[in-house]
Amino acid sequence: MSLTIGQALRQAGRQLTAHSHSPRLDGELLLAHCLGVNRSHLHAWPEKTLDAAQQHYLEHLLARRRRGEPLAYLLGEQEFWSLKLRVTPDVLVPRPETEILVETALELLDKGSPRNVADLGTGSGAIALALASERPELNIFASDRSAAALAVARDNRRRLKLDNVRLLLGHWLCPFGPRSLELIAANPPYVAADDPELEASVLRHEPRQALIADGNGLAELLAIAHQARDTLRAGGWLVLEHGARQGQAMRQLLTTLGYRDCTSRRDLAGLERVSLARWPG
Template identity: 40%
Template sequence: MTLREWLAWGETELRAGPHPAKARMDAELLLLHHIGKSRAWLITHRDESYAGCSSIGFAELIKRRTTGEPVQYITGTCEFYGLQFHVAPHVLIPRPETEHLVEKALELARELPSPRILDVGTGSGAIAVAIKHHLSNAEVTACDISPEALAIASSNAAQNHCPVRLVESNLLSAFDTEQFDLIVSNPPYVPSSDRASLDVEVRDYEPALALFADEDGLAIFRRLILQSFAHLASSGYLLLEIGHGQHQAIESLLLSTGFNAIEFTPDLQGIPRVASARKP
């Protein structure tokens, strides 16, 4: 069979799975991963039969995807902010909307000569590594409660040549009296009660620890906002990725904690996605 025929076969199989709209793109990503070639290479070689494309290996990848397993866990890679990250089931797959948080962090931190930045709940390390990549003068620290996530973040920091200090911590509890100029976080904020309604690829494959929070998804925010206020230097900023419909509750929490200059940055759908707030 030619590569074009393998691709068509994979696409047909995936059309019968839980994500038919992505069948073509997923089949191509899995084929490229299987043969270890680029998309440009495939375009010029798709009518050749390819000895390396054993039916068993490619069929196994397609079978995994038909159960709903995310393509990024099957290939073990994900692109975020133009960088490549290793991902595995202990970490959330970085989302495009989180790039708005990085954008805002870079905008604020560029004003400072040597900003001290903390990423809380770093997962794969995507936010911390992307910030360090663009701001070599920043001292970037990243923490997570999950040692498995920290091991993946460590390998991503090394692979992208971005030195980031990694700390195992339940929110900011490991930081004693340390102060930061900027604290960023994409914490778990999906209401635990929404679990059943989530897409299979999120609900059955991504780590619950990275997704869910009690109290309508606000439980972690409540602790994080209070702790961040204590660990921010004067005029420091807190940046939070938030869920759909949470901005009013987050604004109240930030105001009652003493933050000012509260702003929300919308995502590409116009949904308030990143909260930023300043410690006076």
């Protein structure tokens, strides 16, 4: 029996109730994706019927969503900093809290002057492309050790036509020369493997190497802070996203390594999410 749009929406909402924080919205987005229309079309044409292929595709996506797969992977895209980014299971789904990192970096970079900036562990390219969309005069380098992730970032760069981003393959700061950067931004893996707040579905579907770090989640943050001392120009900034309970450890670590002006930025819930520090010069 063919379903109408209205029936399909109700069915999707019911099926997702136990599996999503926003079952109705997820159902609307998945159905709109299957039909190749936007959400307003669904409400304008509730009596229209789905054909067999559309119905089958919707059932397939609903089953994947019920198994905990992120909506962004099912839709193949995620909005970040008002940019529509393509995402695949090779990259972390960009999170809203990472926009705090972008805001912080933009505040630190003088307008108008060409600067060399790196986004380490770029994944989908979210941070680098957000910076590039705001500041075309910047020379932005986006690096990752995952070639598969860089392929997604490359595709996003092409779609968004943000040509001032160069992509580099390599371990943290290895692709960069000494004293070559004015600002380094990174959202590295910072979740401890035994973190009780890490949802099993996140680990099941998103790349482990994008999420988990040794040393209580601090090992990769520490590695970057270590290496950045040789790569930052005098007076350059290091801006790192970290876990909600890692702010104090980060400030201490950065101070011990010789950085100055170490502070942290909070999200709307008051949790420290980003720490920044200047390499003295």
